[in-house]
Amino acid sequence: xxxxxxxxxxxxxxxxxxxxxxxxxxxxxxxxxxxxxxxxxxxxxxxxxxxxxxxxxxxxxxxxxxxxxxxxxxxxxxxxxxxxxxxxxxxxxxxxxxxxxxxxxxxxxxxxxxxxxxxxxxxxxxxxxxxxxxxxxxxxxxxxxxxxxxxxxxxxxxxxxxxxxxxxxxxxxxxxxxxxxxxxxxxxxxxxxxxxxxxxxxxxxxxxxxxxxxxxxxxxxxxxxxxxxxxxxxxxxxxxxxxxxxxxxxxxxxxxxxxxxxxxxxxxxxxxxxxxxxxxxxxxxxxxx
Amino acid sequence: xxxxxxxxxxxxxxxxxxxxxxxxxxxxxxxxxxxxxxxxxxxxxxxxxxxxxxxxxxxxxxxxxxxxxxxxxxxxxxxxxxxxxxxxxxxxxxxxxxxxxxxxxxxxxxxxxxxxxxxxxxxxxxxxxxxxxxxxxxxxxxxxxxxxxxxxxxxxxxxxxxxxxxxxxxxxxxxxxxxxxxxxxxxxxxxxxxxxxxxxxxxxxxxxxxxxxxxxxxxxxxxxxxxxxxxxxxxxxxxxxxxxxxxxxxxxxxxxxxxxxxxxxxxxxxxxxxxxxxxxxxxxxxxxxxxxxxxxxxxxxxxxxxxxxxxxxxxxxxxxxxxxxxxxxxxxxxxxxxxxxxxxxxxxxxxxxxxxxxxxxxxxxxxxxxxxxxxxxxxxxxxxxxxxxxxxxxxxxxxxxxxxxx
Numbered sequence: 001x002x003x004x005x006x007x008x009x010x011x012x013x014x015x016x017x018x019x020x021x022x023x024x025x026x027x028x029x030x031x032x033x034x035x036x037x038x039x040x041x042x043x044x045x046x047x048x049x050x051x052x053x054x055x056x057x058x059x060x061x062x063x064x065x066x067x068x069x070x071x072x073x074x075x076x077x078x079x080x081x082x083x084x085x086x087x088x089x090x091x092x093x094x095x096x097x098x099x100x101x102x103x104x105x106x107x108x109x110x111x112x113x114x115x116x117x118x119x120x121x122x123x124x125x126x127x128x129x130x131x132x133x134x135x136x137x138x139x140x141x142x143x144x145x146x147x148x149x150x151x152x153x154x155x156x157x158x159x160x161x162x163x164x165x166x167x168x169x170x171x172x173x174x175x176x177x178x179x180x181x182x183x184x185x186x187x188x189x190x191x192x193x194x195x196x197x198x199x200x201x202x203x204x205x206x207x208x209x210x211x212x213x214x215x216x217x218x219x220x221x222x223x224x225x226x227x228x229x230x231x232x233x234x235x236x237x238x239x240x241x242x243x244x245x246x247x248x249x250x251x252x253x254x255x256x257x258x259x260x261x262x263x264x265x266x267x268x269x270x271x272x273x274x275x276x277x278x279x280x281x282x283x284x285x286x287x288x289x
Numbered sequence: 290x291x292x293x294x295x296x297x298x299x300x301x302x303x304x305x306x307x308x309x310x311x312x313x314x315x316x317x318x319x320x321x322x323x324x325x326x327x328x329x330x331x332x333x334x335x336x337x338x339x340x341x342x343x344x345x346x347x348x349x350x351x352x353x354x355x356x357x358x359x360x361x362x363x364x365x366x367x368x369x370x371x372x373x374x375x376x377x378x379x380x381x382x383x384x385x386x387x388x389x390x391x392x393x394x395x396x397x398x399x400x401x402x403x404x405x406x407x408x409x410x411x412x413x414x415x416x417x418x419x420x421x422x423x424x425x426x427x428x429x430x431x432x433x434x435x436x437x438x439x440x441x442x443x444x445x446x447x448x449x450x451x452x453x454x455x456x457x458x459x460x461x462x463x464x465x466x467x468x469x470x471x472x473x474x475x476x477x478x479x480x481x482x483x484x485x486x487x488x489x490x491x492x493x494x495x496x497x498x499x500x501x502x503x504x505x506x507x508x509x510x511x512x513x514x515x516x517x518x519x520x521x522x523x524x525x526x527x528x529x530x531x532x533x534x535x536x537x538x539x540x541x542x543x544x545x546x547x548x549x550x551x552x553x554x555x556x557x558x559x560x561x562x563x564x565x566x567x568x569x570x571x572x573x574x575x576x577x578x579x580x581x582x583x584x585x586x587x588x589x590x591x592x593x594x595x596x597x598x599x600x601x602x603x604x605x606x607x608x609x610x611x612x613x614x615x616x617x618x619x620x621x622x623x624x625x626x627x628x629x630x631x632x633x634x635x636x637x638x639x640x641x642x643x644x645x646x647x648x649x650x651x652x653x654x655x656x657x658x659x660x661x662x663x664x665x666x667x668x669x670x671x672x673x674x675x676x677x678x679x680x681x682x683x684x685x686x687x688x689x690x691x692x693x694x695x
Binding site for chain 2 (some may be wrong): 048049050052072126129130133134135151153155156235237238239240241242246247249250252253254255256
């Protein structure tokens, strides 16, 4: 296969590699190399707390990560799943309205989705402490209505953490869904109506399936960072709502146990990968994208 | 004793750029603390915000020098947020000809340690000629890792003004390697309108109605619980701390303590979201002025006393200049000016008199036991003793388990 082709053909074979080059180099230095270091660290052990860990095939780090922190792993994925679902429920109608009913306000509405996120991530999270606080409007309304007992609040409960996650990652759900919906040719909907489906049917059989790539992308963009987040749990939650991010933070900064922190990160990545694969298969996303 | 700073000044810190936010947990955490402070300050109204104004004017102080290895006479100092009355840096520069690249990049002992560890463990400079860390971390730096170099005694004549109570800590006898920058107490802060009763002990605190928080800084929370359980934190051992840990565990399991925090409790205490918190004196010294419902008490069983200590890393080539820096702040007049601003306990003898000389609000501070402690106040305070590596790991692990992150 080597020398047979004319000049043009050769260039055609080199060009893709040349184009991939910068990306590959970047990936190598900023993804594979760190990943390798992390893997090595996760299998290392140190003689004492402050001696540098050395590579010893220390599988015990993984057993420790699994056995000791199962609860926090479970909670992370539960909260992230709930937040993803909540974000989807909020984001889909919003994106739908912007894409199909936005008209000349489209850009403005998209802007409004993003503008609050110009504010610092922490300030936004901490603002929820005020909003959900016992002296805040939300709690007093819920108490009046009877959803909350007099001495009950919202802060430091799972719902506050899930709410915070949903809020903080919402734009990452809205934007991909919007892009997917925006691309849909309205004539397809017209065509389905011509074929005697009703509005709901047109949505269910035409619009929604075509927007699935957006839903898929949005779900990943919300789920993955939400599962690894520790800020929302730290500020809005309690000792009963700690997530895996809080554990990693503690292992790394307080306990100075880098190997276990690395093992936790690896286990986390493996679980995310598994969940994403299952999700992609169940949506049939390979065909869609 | 990690995340404490007076809230009012911190509120004025400009927030770091968004880009930094996304760079992961390590950097994120420090913003959390700042943001918490900011929110707290906002909750406490215009008086605090007004106080912030003056801070910003000088926030970019310093020479802009490269620090560490930089210019001829420049030094770089790392300190906690809101631990400096910035105009004093100019006075220092005029007096000594040494310009200071002053950085407020310490928000947490553990976090700062994680930041300097990679370089110092490999004999690489950290571009800093002085940093300020809490007792136990100072012990780790000076003794366990030997990362501090001696202060230049010849350049430290004002060492004579050091409070005798602080002159001979177990981790640095004779203060060869360190000098306290400021001290504070750990006790219980509570909002009387929520608790409905005065609090005098850890048991009172646990039985008070409403949400209660403890400090994520292990030595502060455990110190109070050990005293409450009859163990002595001055000579801590994991075995002796057992009952105290059990007590804390039970409080968490029963839902009495719902959160372990840095000083974000400040805002929540004021607005009544938190009924009581294990708290740092300096934080509370300031809230009480605006909100008399918030009170601070050293429990009857005792409270904790801690100091933050100035040290020079072994990699610095400016030990003499860095020592001149700490010497400057051991002059009682300068120390008084500093304390009038940061409102913690000064390690320098004679500060109270100087505060009265300054007059006005500063003079009032001279009578505030949280700033100028009385003998009686100090008698109720204990210093958490040092833990060896093995014991420290046990303490940290159990504490993390109880607080839900271990």
